[in-house]
Amino acid sequence: MSLIEPTPTPSARPVDAGPRAAPRRTELAAFLKARRGRVTPEDVGMPPGLRRRTPGLRREEVAQLSGVGVTWYTWLEQGRPINASEQVLGAIARTLKLDTVERAHLYRLAGHEPGRPPAIECPFPEELQTVLDALDPLPTAVSNSRYDILRWNSAYEALFPGLMLGEKSRRNSMWATATTPACCNAFLNRDQELPRMVAVLRSGYGQHLGEPYWEEFIRDLLAASPEFARLWAQQDVAAHSARQKVFRHAAVGEVRLTATNLGVTGVPEARMVVYSPMDQQSRDRIAWLMDHPGLPVVDHTH
Structure with a gap:
């Protein structure tokens, strides 16, 4: 078999010669x-x-x-x-x-695709909030490739009030999923979904290697979650896809949803995640939560 690459030399210039x-x-x-x-x-x-x-x-x-x-x-x-x-x-x-x-x-x-600025640093079209609000009672949020939650509607806030109340630097669904203790974690099928979330995150990370915005976040996650560290070390990558997710809320019990990811024009790497109820019971429970906003997801504190 003929070789298609010459013998390397230490002085060979890399494709990506920048700081990253x-x-x-x-x-x-x-x-x-x-x-x-x-x-x-x-x-x-x-x-x-x-x-x-x-x-x-x-x-x-x-x-x-x-x-x-x-x-x-x-x-x-x-x-x-x-x-x-x-x-x-x-x-x-x-x-x-x-x-x-x-x-x-x-x-x-290998440096054959340039990185793009994270969505959190780009202007957010205000008319997009109108679209989010129009999707009530379907819980919907806009996130970037780092899982930062940029915008959301009232149904999403009713289902996940803790994410909205936290500091902006940690208003992040990956952080909530990976670091919240099992007793307080609203994500019931987390063990099935977290590996794919980590794989999708790594795919996004590949476009932002060396950027402080990303590197600090990954370091914090590795320190905060042994499970995330184990999954991160596997080097899996994946793309977003429709997924079935089961959450629990102390006030209503289980809520079964299908998460659909849609691209957002004008906001680099942003996606709109629309959660559709999988059954009438889940639909009714979301409606009840919207009528009783701000209720805690868990029934205890640490």
Whole structure:
């Protein structure tokens, strides 16, 4: 198999030579290593071999299957400052069985897609609040890629009053989901949904590596939640999709909802999350909460 990348040299200029280049390379190295560990020789038509010390493919196997030099791929996985063309990244993505979201994440980490400003720093169209209010009694909020809650309607506030009362710096659904103790957590199917939320967050993080706004938030989450730290280390990435979520409120009990994510034009990386009741009982309970606003979600305090 012919190689499609020359032997690297220490002076090779990286595609992304700005201040975020080093964090990107570090994240790229961790992502490649994690994905390599999840592909078995059998997955790519190779014999399993004997006495493999690590799970997944070896570096030299990834290099061979991708048609690149072993030294070059090793340096890439070590976070060395070398170029990685889109052609080469595509070959590696195929070898590692990356899906569409993972492939886009790989390209961003390699510097082939510029980052964009977070939605929280952009002007918010005031007419969007009119749309949010018109969606009552469907709980609806606008969030950015960091899960900051930017705007919401009265149904959302009735269902999640704690998020609205907190400090603006922590008005964040990821923070609430990952750090709230189980006894106080309104998210009943959290164990099923948190892994995907973390994967979506990492996909957004790939566009903002090295930005203080993001780095401080991730550091705080890693320190505050061992579960988040475990999931973050898995290097999973995912895109938003419609999800079924079950919440509980001390005043009414379970509320079963389908969360639908919609893009917001004019606000970079923003999305509108509309929660639709899955049954009449959930619809009635939301209506009751709207008639009795401000009730606490849990029946005790610490």
